[in-house]
Amino acid sequence: xxxxxxxxxxxxxxxxxxxxxxxxxxxxxxxxxxxxxxxxxxxxxxxxxxxxxxxxxxxxxxxxxxxxxxxxxxxxxxxxxxxxxxxxxxxxxxxxxxxxxxxxxxxxxxxx
Amino acid sequence: xxxxxxxxxxxxxxxxxxxxxxxxxxxxxxxxxxxxxxxxxxxxxxxxxxxxxxxxxxxxxxxxxxxxxxxxxxxxxxxxxxxxxxxxxxxxxxxxxxxxxxxxxxxxxxx
Numbered sequence: 713x714x715x716x717x718x719x720x721x722x723x724x725x726x727x728x729x730x731x732x733x734x735x736x737x738x739x740x741x742x743x744x745x746x747x748x749x750x751x752x753x754x755x756x757x758x759x760x761x762x763x764x765x766x767x768x769x770x771x772x773x774x775x776x777x778x779x780x781x782x783x784x785x786x787x788x789x790x791x792x793x794x795x796x797x798x799x800x801x802x803x804x805x806x807x808x809x810x811x812x813x814x815x816x817x818x819x820x821x822x823x824x
Numbered sequence: 825x826x827x828x829x830x831x832x833x834x835x836x837x838x839x840x841x842x843x844x845x846x847x848x849x850x851x852x853x854x855x856x857x858x859x860x861x862x863x864x865x866x867x868x869x870x871x872x873x874x875x876x877x878x879x880x881x882x883x884x885x886x887x888x889x890x891x892x893x894x895x896x897x898x899x900x901x902x903x904x905x906x907x908x909x910x911x912x913x914x915x916x917x918x919x920x921x922x923x924x925x926x927x928x929x930x931x932x933x934x935x
Contacts, residue, residue: 743921754912754925755867768922803867810921812857815867 714738716816718804724822725794732790733819737806744787745813746779747803748772755803761787794823836932843900845929847913848893854919856889858898861928862909870898870911903933 717736725731737744743762747755758777759769763784773779776794781787791798801820805813837843849856858870873880873889873896880887886899900907910930914923 745921745923747925752927754914754928755923757922757924760922767920805867807921810916810919812869812872813921813923814869817866 716804716806716814718802718816718819720819721817722820722822724824727794727796727823729794730790730792731794731821732788733802733804733821735787735789735804735806735816737786737804738814741806741808741814742784743807743809744781745805745807746787746789747805749801749803749818750799758789791821794821796823799823833927834930834932836934837903839903839905839933839935841903843903843907843931843933844897845911845931846895846897847926848895849913849915849924849926850894851915851917853891853915853917855916856887856896857914857916857923858885858887858896859912859914859925860909861912867912900931903931905933905935907931908933 719734723731745760746758748758749755757770758773759779761781764781776792779789799822801818803818805815807813853875855872855874857872859867860870861867871882871885871887873887884901889896910928912925912928914925
């Protein structure tokens with residue numbers, strides 16, 4: 713068990729550019745979650761998958777955001793036409809069914 | 825929007841003392857969970873309490889839940905410097921593990 717990994721750990725981009733983050737869950741976990749966390753706040757739910765099916769998307773997830781989990785393994789979160797308000801820590805977590813979630817170290821996005 | 829609201833927001837205590845933090849929420853829940861976050865280990869699950877439970881213990885942690893008041897408390901006994909972290913409560917309204925986190929309590933334990 714190597715834990716949840718995320719790549720990259722840091723990303724600096726210019727406003728208007730597209731960015732993509734990757735999350736590799738714990739291998740036997742069938743559920744994968746994406747959260748966003750800004751300074752001084754708790755994580756905010758964005759979306760989650762059970763296997764390859766995306767079961768729910770938060771209203772926070774605008775049309776510029778898309779997430780995929782092909783083959784029910786790793787997941788990607790893409791943000792198109794980034795805005796300064798997208799600057800945050802993007803956290804990925806995984807779980808087996810509805811048991812406890814294990815979080816990755818996060819990807820810190822800075823939009824300049 | 826944040827479901828939970830922890831209180832107090834920041835707490836500074838001496839090593840060996842107990843630390844108590846509270847969380848209130850607005851809607852009915854299936855369960856409530858507490859997480860710890862520090863720079864070294866990221867966000868880590870501490871304990872889960874179900875809506876039909878009133879109190880739960882895990883090591884030095886004690887969690888209570890009052891569904892009539894829509895509130896929970898986390899007690900850390902005999903605190904250690906390593907307990908320095910931010911603590912978040914998170915509610916699961918439907919038992920599907922879709923969590924709504926509060927804003928967090930920052931706890932500093934002074935050696």
